[in-house]
Amino acid sequence: xxxxxxxxxxxxxxxxxxxxxxxxxxxxxxxxxxxxxxxxxxxxxxxxxxxxxxxxxxxxxxxxxxxxxxxxxxxxxxxxxxxxxxxxxxxxxxxxxxxxxxxxxxxxxxxxxxxxxxxxx
Numbered sequence: 145x146x147x148x149x150x151x152x153x154x155x156x157x158x159x160x161x162x163x164x165x166x167x168x169x170x171x172x173x174x175x176x177x178x179x180x181x182x183x184x185x186x187x188x189x190x191x192x193x194x195x196x197x198x199x200x201x202x203x204x205x206x207x208x209x210x211x212x213x214x215x216x217x218x219x220x221x222x223x224x225x226x227x228x229x230x231x232x233x234x235x236x237x238x239x240x241x242x243x244x245x246x247x248x249x250x251x252x253x254x255x256x257x258x259x260x261x262x263x264x265x
Contacts, residue, residue: 146170146171146172147171147172147192147193147264148171148172148173148174148189148190148191148192148193149166149171149172149173149174149191149192149193149194149195149260150173150174150175150176150182150185150186150189150191150193150194150195151163151166151173151174151175151176151194151195151196151226152175152176152177152178152179152181152182152194152195152196152197152200152205152208153176153177153195153196153197153200153226154177154178154197154199154200154201155197158197158226158249159175159177161253162195162226162256163175165253165256165257166256166257166260169257169260171260174189174191178200178201178202178203179196179200179202179203179204179205179207179208179211180202180203181202182194182196182203182208183203183208183211183212186212186216186217186218187216187217188217189217190217190218191218191221192221192222192264193221193222193223193224193260193263193264194208194212194218194221194222194223194224195223195224195226195247195256195260196208196209196223196224196225196226197225197226197227198225198227198228198229198234198238199227199228199229205225205227205238206237206238206241209223209225209238209241209242209243210241210242212242213241213242222244222245222263222264223242223243223244223245224243224244224245224246224247224259224260224263225238225243225245225246225247226247226249226251226256227246227247227248227249228248228249229248230248244263245259245263247259
């Protein structure tokens with residue numbers, strides 16, 4: 145069975161690119177338009193991994209990670225931040241919230257796939 149990955153990003157073009165890249169590599173993808181949307185979908189849907197943007201309306205990536213890590217169906221899934229932020233402070237904040245990894249935008253599709261494969265084993 146294909147691994148299911150959620151992508152949470154307020155940019156439709158980023159969601160499309162991530163979904164297209166992952167689907168080409170045999171993964172199933174569920175999309176969320178912001179952190180709040182992702183959190184509500186994650187209460188009922190078990191996923192294998194979460195890719196999230198940092199800066200989103202309603203609930204940012206850090207808030208989303210904290211929400212996921214607080215408990216429920218997806219508490220222990222790997223979470224990778226996909227963001228334009230590359231400062232160590234933001235990375236530390238993400239890690240403290242429970243992020244597994246970090247990819248800086250813009251990224252190459254091969255880079256995304258390599259990280260996903262590494263994280264999912």
